[in-house]
Amino acid sequence: MNADLEKLQESNKTELERRGSIINTGAPVTEAITIRDHIAVGFGDGTVRFFQSGSEPKVVKAHKGVVFSMARNGDYVLTGGEDGRFLKISSEGDIDEIANFGSRWVDYVASYKDFKVCSSGNTVHIWSKSKEKINSLEHQSTVGGLTFDNKGKRLAVSRYGGVTVWKQNNNKWTSSNYSWKGSHGKVTFSPDGRYLVSSMQENQIHGWRINDKADLAMSGYPAKIKSFTWVGDTPYLVTSGSSDAVCWPFDGKEGPMGRKPVCVANGGKELATFVKVLDGENAVFTGFSDGSVLLSEIDESKKPIRIRNSTGSEVTAIAVSSNREQVLIGDLQGNILISSLWADN
Amino acid sequence: MENTSQVPVTVLTGFLGAGKTTLLNRILTEQHGRKYAVIVNEFGEQGIDNDLVVDADEEVFEMNNGCICCTVRGDLIRILSGLMKRADKLDAIIVETTGLADPAPVAQTFFVDQDVADRTKLDAIVTVADAVHLSSQLTEHHEAEEQIAFADVILLNKVDLVDESGLDRVKERIKKINPFAKIINTTRCSAPLDEVVGLNAFSLDRILEVEPDFLESDHDHEHDDDVTSLSFVSDTPLDMDKFQDWFGNLLRTKGQDILRSKGILNFKGEEERYVFQGVHMLMDASPMGPWPKGKDRSSRVVFIGRDLDNMNLKEGFDNCKSA
Numbered sequence: 030m031n032a033d034l035e036k037l038q039e040s041n042k043t044e045l046e047r048r049g050s051i052i053n054t055g056a057p058v059t060e061a062i063t064i065r066d067h068i069a070v071g072f073g074d075g076t077v078r079f080f081q082s083g084s085e086p087k088v089v090k091a092h093k094g095v096v097f098s099m100a101r102n103g104d105y106v107l108t109g110g111e112d113g114r115f116l117k118i119s120s121e122g123d124i125d126e127i128a129n130f131g132s133r134w135v136d137y138v139a140s141y142k143d144f145k146v147c148s149s150g151n152t153v154h155i156w157s158k159s160k161e162k163i164n165s166l167e168h169q170s171t172v173g174g175l176t177f178d179n180k181g182k183r184l185a186v187s188r189y190g191g192v193t194v195w196k197q198n199n200n201k202w203t204s205s206n207y208s209w210k211g212s213h214g215k216v217t218f219s220p221d222g223r224y225l226v227s228s229m230q231e232n233q234i235h236g237w238r239i240n241d242k243a244d245l246a247m248s249g250y251p252a253k254i255k256s257f258t259w260v261g262d263t264p265y266l267v268t269s270g271s272s273d274a275v276c277w278p279f280d281g282k283e284g285p286m287g288r289k290p291v292c293v294a295n296g297g298k299e300l301a302t303f304v305k306v307l308d309g310e311n312a313v314f315t316g317f318s319d320g321s322v323l324l325s326e327i328d329e330s331k332k333p334i335r336i337r338n339s340t341g342s343e344v345t346a347i348a349v350s351s352n353r354e355q356v357l358i359g360d361l362q363g364n365i366l367i368s369s370l371w372a373d374n
Numbered sequence: 375m376e377n378t379s380q381v382p383v384t385v386l387t388g389f390l391g392a393g394k395t396t397l398l399n400r401i402l403t404e405q406h407g408r409k410y411a412v413i414v415n416e417f418g419e420q421g422i423d424n425d426l427v428v429d430a431d432e433e434v435f436e437m438n439n440g441c442i443c444c445t446v447r448g449d450l451i452r453i454l455s456g457l458m459k460r461a462d463k464l465d466a467i468i469v470e471t472t473g474l475a476d477p478a479p480v481a482q483t484f485f486v487d488q489d490v491a492d493r494t495k496l497d498a499i500v501t502v503a504d505a506v507h508l509s510s511q512l513t514e515h516h517e518a519e520e521q522i523a524f525a526d527v528i529l530l531n532k533v534d535l536v537d538e539s540g541l542d543r544v545k546e547r548i549k550k551i552n553p554f555a556k557i558i559n560t561t562r563c564s565a566p567l568d569e570v571v572g573l574n575a576f577s578l579d580r581i582l583e584v585e586p587d588f589l590e591s592d593h594d595h596e597h598d599d600d601v602t603s604l605s606f607v608s609d610t611p612l613d614m615d616k617f618q619d620w621f622g623n624l625l626r627t628k629g630q631d632i633l634r635s636k637g638i639l640n641f642k643g644e645e646e647r648y649v650f651q652g653v654h655m656l657m658d659a660s661p662m663g664p665w666p667k668g669k670d671r672s673s674r675v676v677f678i679g680r681d682l683d684n685m686n687l688k689e690g691f692d693n694c695k696s697a
Contacts, residue, residue, distance in 0.1 A: 056461035074461035094426075095459045111456065132429045134456065150431065170433055171449060189435055189448060211438040212448050230451070230487070231438050252488060363461075 045336050045356070049368020052086075054078070058359025060099045061346035062106065067120045068348045068357045069106045070365070071096030077108060079120045080367055082355050089122040098147075102140040107147070109135030115147040115154075127156060137174060141181035148172035153186055153195075155202075163200055168193060174216040174227065187213035187227045192237075194225065207237045209244065219266070219279050220259050226266060228254040234268060238284070245286055247277055256303045261311035265291065265327050269301040274315040276327050294323040294333045305347035316344025320360050340364045380495040383454070383467045384571050385480050387521040388502030389511050390473035393531040397502060397563040397570070398470060402427070406567055408465035411457055413450070415472050426464075428453055432472060434479045437486060444486065444655060445479040451487050458493045466571050467494065474517045477501075477524040478633065478654055484576075485656040498575035501525035501555075502563060505536045508544050512551075516600065522548055523601045523633045523678050524653075525555040526575035534561040551601045552678055554636075578649045578660050601633065602683075605676040606691045611642035612673050613696040620690045628685050629655030637675035640665070642696040 057073035068080045075092035077099075094111025101107075108116045113130040115138065128135075130149045139146045145156040151171055155164040170189035177184055184195045184202075191208035212230035219226070224245070226236040234254050236245030247268075254270035265276040266285075273292035277285040294301070294315035303316035307324065315333075316322045320340030325333035342362035349356050349370065358366045388394040401410060411426040435448040450469065457464065471480060477499055484496040501521045504511070508530075511518040522528065528548060533541055545557060558565045617639065625632065632654065639648040650659035665671050677687060 057459045059459050072461065073459040095456060097456060097459075111460075132427060134428070134453075136452070136456075171431065171452065173452070189433065210436070212435045212451075229438070230435065230446075230448070361459075 041338070043335050043337055044372070045368040045370075046338065046366060048372075049366055052365045052367070054363040054365060056363045057095075057361045058346045058363060058365065059096050061348035061357055061359055062099050062101050063348050063351050064101050064104060064106055064120060066350050066352055066354070068350055068355060068367070069099060069118075069120070070346065070348075070357065070359060071099050071108060072363065075110060075112070077106065077118055079122075080355070080357055081120075082350070082369070087120065087122055089118055089124065091116055091118055091124060097134065097136055098138045100138045100140040102145055103142075107138045107140050107145055109138040109147050109149075113149070115145075115149075117145065127160075128154060128162070137172060139175045139177055139184070141177040144177070144181065146175060146177075146184065148175050148186070151188075153184070157200070164202060166193075166195060166202060166204075173212065173214040176216050176218065178218040178222045179220055180222065183218070183222075185216045185218060185225055185227075187216040189213070192216055192225060192227050194239075207242060209235045209237075211235075215255070215257065217257060217259070217266075219284075220264055224279055224284060226257070228257065228268075228270075232270060234266075236284070243286075245284060247285065247290075250275070252300050256301075256305075258304045258306045258313060260306045260313050260327055263311075263327075267304045267306070267313045267315075267327070269304050269315070272296050272298070272300060274301050274304050274313055274325065276313075291327055291329055293325040293327060293329060293331075296321065296323070303344040303347055305349070307349060308353065314347045314349075314356070314358075316347055316358065316360075318343045320344055320364065322347065322358055337366050379463075380493060381458070381464050381467055382497035382572055382574070383469060383484070383494050384497045384573075385469050385471065385477060385499045386502070387471045387475065387477050387499060387524070388473065388529075389504065389508075389515070389518045389521065391507070392473075392502040392504040393529070393560075393563045394470060394473075394502045396531075397529070398468070400563060401468060401567060401571075404567065409462065410571070411464050411467045413453055413467065413469045415470060426457075428457070432475060444482060446483040446486050447479050450480065450483050451490055454490050454494050458489075466497070468571065474515070476517060476520055478520070481524065481653040482656055485653065485658065496576040497571070498526040498573040499524050500527045500529065500570050502529045502531055503544075503548070505530050505533045505541060505544055505559075509547055512547060519551060519601045520633065522551045522555070525552060526573065527570065528552075528555045528557045529560050529563055529565055529570070530557050531560050531563055533559045551603065553603055554676065554678075576651070578651065578658065578662060601678065601680055603676060603678040604682050604687055605674065606688060608640075608673045608691070608695055609670065610695040611640050611671070612694045614641040614644070616696075617641070617694040620694055624685065624687075624690065625652060625655050625657060628679075631681050631685075632677055632679040634678045635676065638662075638673065639675075640671040640673045 059071045061070045070078045073095045077089045077091045079087040092110030092112045098109045115128040117125040133149045137148045143158045151168045153166040168188045174187040186193045189212045195202045213227040216227040232250040233248035250270040252270045256269040263280045267276045274294040276291040296317040299317035299319045305314045322337040323333040342360040346359040413428045430449045433448040437444040635652040646661040649662040
């Protein structure tokens with residue numbers, strides 16, 4: 030390559046691209062989560078890679094087929110895969126098989142302290158401290174998403190027709206239904222536990238106020254909402270599925286009811302495909318369908334910072350290490366950018 | 375969206391006992407040198423070679439989009455999206471439906487879900503029919519009729535068990551419901567796999583290739599079958615606004631009874647051919663390049679469905695002709 034061209038390309042790089050390293054793994058990135066100072070990344074070829082500042086990533090051959098879902102369980106990562114296995118993996122690469130459902134995929138996993146939970150088909154399976162399964166919760170249709178609240182008292186399970194919320198007390202699980210016509214996927218509790226929100230097959234998200242089951246319809250998106258994240262003290266629920274990161278305010282008595290969302294991080298003709306909070310800040314990373322990533326405050330008057338340029342492949346995962354030193358971005362073609370978030374002092 | 379990286383999906387239907395399992399076993403065991411994923415319902419055997427067997431439950435979801443007949447297969451959305459995260463590329467995906475399933479939700483899934491439409495494409499609906507029992511099944515079960523009506527290809531199986539006149543009768547019965555499907559005679563589903571998988575039957579440009587069928591515009595329809603087909607031809611260019619009004623209203627009000635529709639259209643003042651195809655109320659349409667030189671610019675439409683005689687289709691179509 031001619032030296033001028035090289036220089037030009039170098040100058041077009043973002044600050045984080047200059048500082049960090051770019052890897053092509055060749056397998057779609059499906060999820061990335063943080064385990065202390067490690068970032069664990071799941072891939073479409075069944076591997077889990079553990080990234081840590083200053084060392085080569087540790088590659089663990091975990092599943093045969095796709096790693097569908099990951100959750101942090103203490104110092105371990107839980108994974109569910111296309112091979113029907115539910116695994117607990119250490120950052121050293123030790124694999125413990127919790128369960129094997131054969132040709133039935135393990136679609137979603139979740140964890141809270143000792144609870145290790147996965148879904149396969151219509152059923153949610155629960156393990157606690159012991160290796161024995163302690164419960165199986167049946168649903169009327171295939172599970173579309175799974176999450177604990179911040180206190181580990183409630184487990185939300187989305188499905189066709191709404192969300193089932195299971196409350197547990199000494200492993201006694203009782204359910205209540207939050208209904209809304211249509212098929213529900215990814216699900217989340219607000220940080221204060223007052224709201225429950227799910228993304229739907231239609232281009233909208235649906236929310237319920239937990240205490241009175243009042244409905245909140247958040248619609249108007251041009252695409253399905255594949256990703257959302259809670260940001261700041263307000264807090265805002267920041268969502269993908271539009272050319273901006275669409276941020277719904279959940280403060281006050283009524284939350285977003287009757288209010289307009291704040292729109293930040295405009296991607297032009299690209300759609301936001303992944304959003305991730307920068308913990309401790311009122312700021313969010315927004316990944317787009319072309320692979321580019323913007324970092325923005327939840328403030329329409331502030332200009333976003335370009336973190337990553339286009340790779341031509343949609344952003345499917347963003348994670349920040351717990352010490353906030355490293356950020357990792359992955360896309361559908363397996364391109365990874367890992368970089369320190371702050372300039373060296 | 376046409377995209378070369380879209381994985382083709384073949385939908386395999388067929389009434390109970392017609393021989394679907396035989397065909398699936400062949401797909402899973404033959405040395406075809408391709409990588410297929412087969413989505414099945416409660417299928418005991420595992421594929422050998424590289425093939426992938428995925429268990430599914432048929433979960434039909436109603437969409438919340440105001441379209442009353444718009445049902446989709448929720449499990450397919452989940453499974454196809456999951457398969458698209460694989461690191462290795464699949465050559466094709468085959469979806470088996472249970473014997474009593476209505477093929478419409480499967481087909482509609484490819485119109486409704488953007489991720490599915492971006493990364494996969496509906497290749498063809500292939501129906502395995504039992505040459506011995508089809509006639510009685512058609513009389514007794516509307517699902518059997520729908521599976522014939524939706525088919526792009528019909529594998530007429532067990533032809534060794536009927537005599538020639540019996541075979542002619544069953545073919546005639548099929549053609550009355552669906553004159554546009556390709557019928558392949560087989561015993562033990564022994565059709566070459568490349569006549570079943572990778573047909574591109576749902577691609578809009580393929581509609582241009584089925585021209586000869588479109589010309590047989592006057593099928594006499596006796597009323598012993600519930601599902602029938604009708605087609606119309608016009609050498610007078612159509613008025614685009616009139617056509618859109620008529621056709622849009624037709625699908626909105628009668629879409630539940632129109633199982634499939636296809637057409638090539640010559641609009642007044644337009645240099646390009648317009649091609650469309652629909653499943654119930656959902657439709658895909660696109661200009662498809664200029665008309666071939668020296669060929670007649672005639673518009674042709676076809677409908678397969680129930681109660682077509684009461685939709686004033688001929689009158690409606692004729693009214694779209696430009697003055």
